Amino acid sequence: MASAATMFEHDGASPERAAGDRSNLGRLAIVVLAVLLLVMMVVSMTTGASGASAWSIIGSWFGVVPEHAEQALRDHAVIYNIRLPRMLLGTLVGAALAVSGLLMQGLFRNPLADPGLVGVSAGAGLGAVGIIVLGTTMLAPLTSLLGIYSLQIAAFVGGLITTFILYRVATRSGQTAIATMLLAGIAIAALAGAITGVLVYVATDSQLRDLTFWGLGSLSGANWTKMAASGPIIIASLIAAGFLAKGLNALTLGEATAAHLGVPVQRFKLMTIVAVAGATGASVAVSGGIGFVGIVVPHLLRLIIGPNHRYLLPATALLGASFLLMADAISRLIVAPAELPIGIITAAFGGPFFLWILLRKRAAFAW
């Protein structure tokens, strides 16, 4: 029997990597995904209907004089005013969608939670539609107060309210019932959809045009104004998410155990809900509903590097950004010079993937 003296001491030997410690794999994945994102950013900058090439811009930085000056000027405008904000917005929205999916899955302790599936996006959408339709009449004081941020903040508040309702309904004493969560999400989405429908019904023709553009689930309207309105909210939410990794790990053991481990659970949950609402709201405001990124990306990475949020969280942000940039590039190329709404591409990847998850884990969902 080990004596009491040696049992709870340490032998001072040099640390070595232990079996089951996947932190090196996590770090490697982050590096690989960061490189992938850089590649996707370049691809995004060089893809588009106009044929403008980012290479001529990069060349101009190094003093390479283009053959046709007029052409170069036009390319310059296309790239700085259209493609650059679109690429940045795509990066941020992709990261935001994937990370808010991951945060919800951690909060609800359930790999199926996703803002799009459980009604948070619908709630954020209701907020956005409300501003578009009522922004000049009933909500005019609000829009004049909030300026270019009106749409974003309305979507944020819509997402926040939905997440709170969902959490209160589906979680009892720290345990979330899967069936209750999904059913409550369906109910909330239906309710938000109904109210959105009423708003669309009373909308004027020009508002309808705005709604259609917004609701396509597309990055095609990206510009610097949208970037300025949504970018800071998304970046703030992503930074906040970075502080949640340790707590999310502890929370997988349940709320009581997380508290015993030293996590201030109530404050932690509030911070998570606000981060989800911020990231989802700002994304929905700028790009409408883009589905399945929040399910596919975290799940895929969990299979590869494991569920340790310290590595899973940054990896999810990076892959989410790459995934959306790729989907956006495809949406621009597949029916060029027209564009397919990006939501169609992500759903075409995400739908079958979701079914695959269900098939693989059917036993675990036999409620």
Place this chain on the structure above:
Amino acid sequence: MIEVSALSVHLAHRQILHDISFSAAPGAITAVIGPNGSGKSTLMKALCRDNAYTGTVRINGHDLMDMSPVQAAALRAVLPQSSSLPFPFTVYEVVSMGLTAGRSGVPLSMNKRLPEMALASVDLAGFGGRYYGEISGGEQQRVQLARVLCQVWTPVLDGAPRYLFLDEPVSSLDVKHQLMIMDVARRYADAGGGVIAILHDLNLAAMYADSIVALREGRVAGHGTPAEVLTDDLIETVFDCRLSVGATPPAGMPFVLPQSAGRHAAPASIPKVA
């Protein structure tokens, strides 16, 4: 020292615990026994601040209510009855979660190896790479104990004793590992830490506990050394069941007592910490 005084808990307009007072000394194992529904788990939850309570709980002289989650986590670790995980963590990763608040008491560079040492102490050396969801229930319980040990690895930190709160730590273990886990608790106490454990097995309580708190219908029915508490009369009062302490079955009927393992000196011989 953990001092509980006049602790009462109401849940859904029903009073579950009435005016509970006892203390648990460092260097000792304090066992809580009692029938189902007597309030053992509610008492544990109150000590962990999971439930609201009236009265006071002091740990090393500090009121539990005034502590932040991080401060409390540095003073005591809690083993729940069972834990399921929604995501495919490895055993190593689960045990590492014990380091969330970061006061294991070993140098920072050693924290990486602590999970392996903790696993070895619960007879799970080499299990770090297995998936938590794929090992047996008894093994999961021992993994959780390893996680709990990581959280408060050194039984005394900065001169102050630390505590293990164990809610039925051996309920799903085979007899070998029951003894093993109780030995871990014993060694933790011998090294200066304190242990409060809910136990169903009266023989294990008799064998390992320095002091026993017997609960019945939310009240303390007896508190003292095993010899003082485990009497025919008290057992009948508490468990509503007439039993004879120390009686052996008729000749020819086999019986197996954990005490026969002979791995543990009688509690009486262990010096009490004042």
